[in-house]
Amino acid sequence: MNSDSDATRVVRAGLPDEEPYAPPLPGPVFAAHYHLPGDPAGAPYAYGRDTNPTWTGLERAIGQLDLPGEEPAHTVAFASGMGAISAVLLCRSRPGDVVVLPDDGYNLLVGMRERLEGFGVEVRTAPTAGDAQLAQLDGASLLWIESPSNPGLDVCDIRRLADAAHERGALVAVDNTLATPLGQRPLELGADFAVASGTKALTGHGDVLLGHVSCRDPELADSVRQWRKYVGAIPGPMEAWLAHRSLATLDVRTQRQAVGALAVAEALLARPEATDVRHPGLPGDPSHEVAARQMRRFGCVVSFTLPGKEFAERFLEALRLVDDATSFGGVRSTAERRGRWGGDAVPEGFVRMSVGVEDADDLVADVRHALDVAGASGTAGE
Numbered sequence: 375m376n377s378d379s380d381a382t383r384v385v386r387a388g389l390p391d392e393e394p395y396a397p398p399l400p401g402p403v404f405a406a407h408y409h410l411p412g413d414p415a416g417a418p419y420a421y422g423r424d425t426n427p428t429w430t431g432l433e434r435a436i437g438q439l440d441l442p443g444e445e446p447a448h449t450v451a452f453a454s455g456m457g458a459i460s461a462v463l464l465c466r467s468r469p470g471d472v473v474v475l476p477d478d479g480y481n482l483l484v485g486m487r488e489r490l491e492g493f494g495v496e497v498r499t500a501p502t503a504g505d506a507q508l509a510q511l512d513g514a515s516l517l518w519i520e521s522p523s524n525p526g527l528d529v530c531d532i533r534r535l536a537d538a539a540h541e542r543g544a545l546v547a548v549d550n551t552l553a554t555p556l557g558q559r560p561l562e563l564g565a566d567f568a569v570a571s572g573t574k575a576l577t578g579h580g581d582v583l584l585g586h587v588s589c590r591d592p593e594l595a596d597s598v599r600q601w602r603k604y605v606g607a608i609p610g611p612m613e614a615w616l617a618h619r620s621l622a623t624l625d626v627r628t629q630r631q632a633v634g635a636l637a638v639a640e641a642l643l644a645r646p647e648a649t650d651v652r653h654p655g656l657p658g659d660p661s662h663e664v665a666a667r668q669m670r671r672f673g674c675v676v677s678f679t680l681p682g683k684e685f686a687e688r689f690l691e692a693l694r695l696v697d698d699a700t701s702f703g704g705v706r707s708t709a710e711r712r713g714r715w716g717g718d719a720v721p722e723g724f725v726r727m728s729v730g731v732e733d734a735d736d737l738v739a740d741v742r743h744a745l746d747v748a749g750a751s752g753t754a755g756e
Contacts, residue, residue, distance in 0.1 A: 388435025455571025
């Protein structure tokens with residue numbers, strides 16, 4: 375595939391060689407026994423938990439996006455984003471090792487910390503913004519970065535941290551879920567692992583649970599592939615096929631989402647009810663300078679804080695084009711009050727909004743109307 379264009383690359387990524395009268399993306403291959411003439415050790419497919427032709431196509435495609443060029447990344451697909459996260463953290467950690475995690479990242483990392491400590495691993499934490507992680511790297515074996523962070527949208531300098539970690543002998547993993555490979559390429563910034571949930575923007579339709587790990591080093595990829603084999607965290611062939619199909623629209627989806635997210639963020643800045651409005655694409659955002667150096671697109675998520683729990687809930691109820699739902703990255707806009715789950719250190723009125731592919735002007739009008747309704751309802755009830 376000879377193209378430097380994201381728009382062309384996502385449409386062609388991972389497709390097999392053309393075959394007359396065959397579809398460009400063959401249908402999924404489900405659990406099956408394979409014909410195994412001769413020595414099975416040389417067979418590309420033998421047992422259904424180890425490999426599958428449908429996974430291979432998806433993994434080849436994502437590898438071409440995570441690391442474009444003559445030598446694409448070595449990618450391993452998983453049944454979920456947490457399957458991918460746990461594979462890297464658990465297969466690369468031994469008793470006595472030191473792992474550095476963000477203290478403001480995906481809230482299930484709290485549970486992973488407990489598991490790691492139970493296995494005799496020392497876990498250190500630091501916030502994403504600034505250089506806080508640098509102070510935790512001495513003696514570390516693995517640094518885990520989430521940039522932009524979820525849900526706070528802080529950004530760190532991945533190349534700077536990766537260089538510092540490598541100088542100390544540590545590997546570096548970056549959760550790239552929010553950015554996607556079209557928004558940020560951690561492997562090009564020095565990371566050893568690019569990890570993401572395919573459930574969100576990568577597939578974008580809210581109908582797939584999936585995750586993946588990409589590496590430059592085939593031996594590192596083999597280590598997580600072996601982990602997948604032994605714990606059985608394998609993706610379903612239909613899910614893999616749906617994900618591969620969805621990649622063709624990744625460029626147009628993420629471009630439109632980024633435009634809409636920035637428009638919503640700018641509109642929120644003009645509203646006194648909304649404070650601490652965050653989006654890496656805003657020129658005044660605390661993360662913008664670093665994000666502009668390492669991100670190619672700023673993502674679909676906007677976060678902001680409204681005046682308390684009740685105000686935020688009235689706002690969400692008044693929205694007409696935005697669903698009150700968790701997750702992010704889909705073609706339909708969603709928003710939620712994150713405090714309802716617990717686990718995130720956010721105010722009760724904190725809202726995470728994921729902007730879909732609806733018309734940006736329509737979304738801005740909907741947000742403004744919902745803020746008006748929430749404010750007026752609160753005044754009437756007082």
